Amino acid sequence: SQKIEQNSEALNIQEGKTATLTCNYTNYSPAYLQWYRQDPGRGPVFLLLIRENEKEKRKERLKVTFDTTLKQSLFHITASQPADSATYLCALDRGSTLGRLYFGRGTQLTVWP
Amino acid sequence: NAGVTQTPKFQVLKTGQSMTLQCAQDMNHNSMYWYRQDPGMGLRLIYYSASEGTTDKGEVPNGYNVSRLNKREFSLRLESAAPSQTSVYFCASLDGAADTQYFGPGTRLTVL
Numbered sequence: 001s002q003k004i005e006q007n008s009e010a011l012n013i014q015e016g017k018t019a020t021l022t023c024n025y026t027n028y029s030p031a032y033l034q035w036y037r038q039d040p041g042r043g044p045v046f047l048l049l050i051r052e053n054e055k056e057k058r059k060e061r062l063k064v065t066f067d068t069t070l071k072q073s074l075f076h077i078t079a080s081q082p083a084d085s086a087t088y089l090c091a092l093d094r095g096s097t098l099g100r101l102y103f104g105r106g107t108q109l110t111v112w113p
Numbered sequence: 114n115a116g117v118t119q120t121p122k123f124q125v126l127k128t129g130q131s132m133t134l135q136c137a138q139d140m141n142h143n144s145m146y147w148y149r150q151d152p153g154m155g156l157r158l159i160y161y162s163a164s165e166g167t168t169d170k171g172e173v174p175n176g177y178n179v180s181r182l183n184k185r186e187f188s189l190r191l192e193s194a195a196p197s198q199t200s201v202y203f204c205a206s207l208d209g210a211a212d213t214q215y216f217g218p219g220t221r222l223t224v225l
Binding site: 004032034041042043044045046049089091093098099100101102103104105106 | 117146153154155156157158161163171203207211212213214215218
């Protein structure tokens with residue numbers, strides 16, 4: 001079965017620094033990988049998608065990389081702010097047209113002033 | 114444009130009771146999904162519906178049934194609730210053009 005690991009349950013960083021979250025997967029090569037943000041008591045919200053033939057994707061202060069050799073994705077938040085504090089979920093799709101996603105457990109990010 | 118809505122927000126059941134969780138989306142998406150989220154675990158797919166009239170099992174379908182009532186609505190039914198079904202349940206729909214899922218706010222279910 002697909003196994004997805006996010007590097008740590010919690011990450012604490014100071015405001016202004018770059019947060020780097022890691023997602024590793026085994027067994028299958030995903031067609032694409034997604035990152036979601038989840039706030040307490042709310043549903044996940046889509047942030048970024050990167051496909052297997054892409055190395056890097058950016059959106060404002062967010063950057064995601066995808067290394068299919070290492071079977072790893074890195075998610076970066078530059079110039080982090082306390083408002084970035086949330087749980088970040090990694091999810092992958094194996095390429096069917098059905099949109100089935102496999103999620104990691106998430107990393108809880110806290111940005112302190 | 115409400116996106117994905119779920120009812121109820123909270124529910125407490127006794128073991129053996131039944132209930133239906135409702136989900137609706139107004140984005141004209143074909144595919145819809147039901148997930149459960151437990152502490153320390155990732156979201157796990159219960160059932161999904163690739164299009165109106167079709168449903169398929171996900172990773173953890175035991176103890177659940179679903180109905181795709183029409184394109185907008187996808188319900189999840191617990192016929193005989195068990196404490197192991199205590200969880201937060203999320204419904205989602207898929208924007209197929211962008212390969213992006215939109216999630217509802219969740220239903221927090223406790224089975225005593």
